Amino acid sequence: MRPRVALVLAITAVVLGGLLLVPTAYARLVDSGGTSPSGETPVGIEPSAPPAPTLAAAPVTVKGVDGFFGWALLDRESGRISGSKNMTATNSTESMIKVWIVSDYLRRLGDRQPPSSMLKAASTAIRDSNDDATNSLYKAVGGVATLDRLIKICGLAETRKVVPPGEKSIWWSYTAMSPRDAVRMGECVKDGTAAGPKWTEWVLEEMTKVRGSTAAKDQKARQGGGRWGIIDGLSEGILAQGPVAIKNGWTLIFADGKWHLNCLAITDRWVLSVMTRYSGRKGLDYGADVCASVASQLTSMQPGAVLRVPVPLSARS
Numbered sequence: 001m002r003p004r005v006a007l008v009l010a011i012t013a014v015v016l017g018g019l020l021l022v023p024t025a026y027a028r029l030v031d032s033g034g035t036s037p038s039g040e041t042p043v044g045i046e047p048s049a050p051p052a053p054t055l056a057a058a059p060v061t062v063k064g065v066d067g068f069f070g071w072a073l074l075d076r077e078s079g080r081i082s083g084s085k086n087m088t089a090t091n092s093t094e095s096m097i098k099v100w101i102v103s104d105y106l107r108r109l110g111d112r113q114p115p116s117s118m119l120k121a122a123s124t125a126i127r128d129s130n131d132d133a134t135n136s137l138y139k140a141v142g143g144v145a146t147l148d149r150l151i152k153i154c155g156l157a158e159t160r161k162v163v164p165p166g167e168k169s170i171w172w173s174y175t176a177m178s179p180r181d182a183v184r185m186g187e188c189v190k191d192g193t194a195a196g197p198k199w200t201e202w203v204l205e206e207m208t209k210v211r212g213s214t215a216a217k218d219q220k221a222r223q224g225g226g227r228w229g230i231i232d233g234l235s236e237g238i239l240a241q242g243p244v245a246i247k248n249g250w251t252l253i254f255a256d257g258k259w260h261l262n263c264l265a266i267t268d269r270w271v272l273s274v275m276t277r278y279s280g281r282k283g284l285d286y287g288a289d290v291c292a293s294v295a296s297q298l299t300s301m302q303p304g305a306v307l308r309v310p311v312p313l314s315a316r317s
Contacts, residue, residue, distance in 0.1 A: 055269075060294055062294065072180045089178060095249035100146070103194035111198070118137070155184060159175065229263035229292055229295075261284070261290075
């Protein structure tokens with residue numbers, strides 16, 4: 001009886017254990033594409049696609065910022081916001097807020113079509129970060145009232161209106177906003193709240209068409225090239241997943257001698273904001289590199305096995 005029992009147990013172990021051991025054994029025989037040296041996929045084993053990269057909370061280190069630096073990341077699936085310890089501290093938004101002003105204008109039209117000149121202004125405000133175009137939209141939506149709507153509609157907690165030093169009125173570019181509120185604003189645009197059902201896709205599409213670099217030739221008195229920052233820190237694997245909508249804001253403020261620079265990026269899976277102030281001597285490229293570095297440091301691979309658990313032959317059709 002003992003030899004027979006031992007034989008039965010051995011056979012059972014091979015059958016049951018095979019489901020767990022086959023992938024390991026074949027790992028030495030199968031290349032990265034899930035095929036054997038002969039070019040055939042092993043029977044009973046199904047290769048899975050490589051895990052998709054994404055952005056996820058992680059330690060971030062940035063050197064040389066001598067004023068302010070903060071970031072926030074919104075996971076759109078869970079709704080969770082992670083970020084730097086000071087993600088509730090604020091910076092002036094500069095041109096980053098233009099995406100809200102455009103969205104607010106379009107949403108308030110309802111079913112009406114805007115004049116062609118205003119639609120062109122909305123496009124130019126986003127693609128080229130044009131100040132004059134933004135000012136025309138800002139006036140059309142009631143000036144400072146649009147900032148009140150931003151705070152209320154998007155549920156912002158740290159954002160506040162600001163009168164610049166030496167001025168007597170509120171400026172949209174000086175609006176104080178935290179990285180945490182910046183991703184909330186981004187989500188407000190992405191989920192359709194900001195621009196409404198008719199115009200949301202248009203706004204997001206315009207944000208994918210932001211153009212111009214940090215080069216002096218692209219930086220002019222009333223507009224500037226803004227395609228840099230987070231977008232440059234994203235891997236090819238992330239870029240391949242779908243369009244990335246961006247809107248940056250940047251100004252060298254003479255009152256404090258610092259660049260006030262912010263980056264916002266929106267995808268189907270996440271919203272990321274990076275906000276910073278630093279010495280004007282460092283130049284625009286430095287701030288663009290800070291934003292790119294944060295995106296790169298937050299890039300991670302989703303957990304997942306290289307091979308799925310094999311399907312028993314008896315269960316196959």
